[in-house]
Amino acid sequence: MTDQILRAMTKDGFVKAAAIRSTALVERARTIHDTTPTATAALGRVLTAASMLGNMQKCENGSVTLQVKGGGPLGTVLAVSDAEGNVRGYVDNPHISLLEKYAGKLDVGAAVGTQGTLTVIRDLQMKEPYVGSVALVSGEIGDDVTAYLMQSEQTPSACGLGVLVDTDCSVKVAGGYLLQLLPGAPDTVIDRLEAGIRKAGAVTAMLDGGMTLPQMLQAVTDGMELEFFEPTPVSYRCYCTRQRVESTLISLGREELGQIVDEGKEIQIQCQFCDADYRFTPADVAALLKKLDE
Secondary structure (H helix, E strand, O other): OOOEEEEEEEOOOOEEEEEEEOHHHHHHHHHHHOOOHHHHHHHHHHHHHHHHHHHOOOOOOOEEEEEEEOOOOOOEEEEEEEOOOOEEEEEOOOOOOOOEEEOOEEOHHHHHOOOOEEEEEEEOOOOOOEEEEEEOOOOOOHHHHHHHHHHOOOOOEEEEEEEEEOOOOOEEEEEEEEEEEOOOOOHHHHHHHHHHHHHHOOHHHHHHOOOOHHHHHHHHOOOOOEEEOOOEEOOEOOOOOHHHHHHHHHOOOHHHHHHHHHHOOOEEEEOOOOOOEEEEOHHHHHHHHHHHHO
């Protein structure tokens, strides 16, 4: 089933919502980075949240970056989304040992840690990006995104995320939802959302049980009348190119490029987001040196 984001609005105009199925893109990230199950779950949640936040931006060429530094064994977990919700990301330590709260329940919070921050960078194609940062609440990512939106952007929200890793370590299901209150929403709406979220249960249970995205949103909003918008296909997508890598090499400067040429060895540069390898011979680097003189 194709990954996609479905956005909706309650007919009373008090709640906007989004739900995502991100199974394939999280599986793609797993295969690229060869993550162990706990790392898969953590990176998958961050990618899923970034995808929804990116898709909800109004800037056509903008992007959203989520950076989680919690002090846990995973190190930094980072994801970048474009304006459609296509994402890429990485985790510092993808091969950490299995961490479980109990048998069958991965302990993402322990892997991420709680002694750190969630930083969100919104690039709206203006002079400077907007950067907001909050202390981590639980390291479970969903709670932390909820806290960020409330504290840094003053938007009461609820974010649910889930990644279910199968017995063969592949991703069985992944997805999430994001609910945001709009100005003027009465307390009765808040109470109803809280009740809906409690009754709906875990994201992975809903998806693994066969729920569609519209059904998930109906469940977490406690059956509120929703107006659905056209779903958006999303995927794991990296924008690296050889030309961009060349620009990075040129930025090293004449002296360092000269040393590479003098060593006479081929260099290999691997994109941190995807499995692309870029190889440069001494002659290739010498050609880049010439560009500096042009």
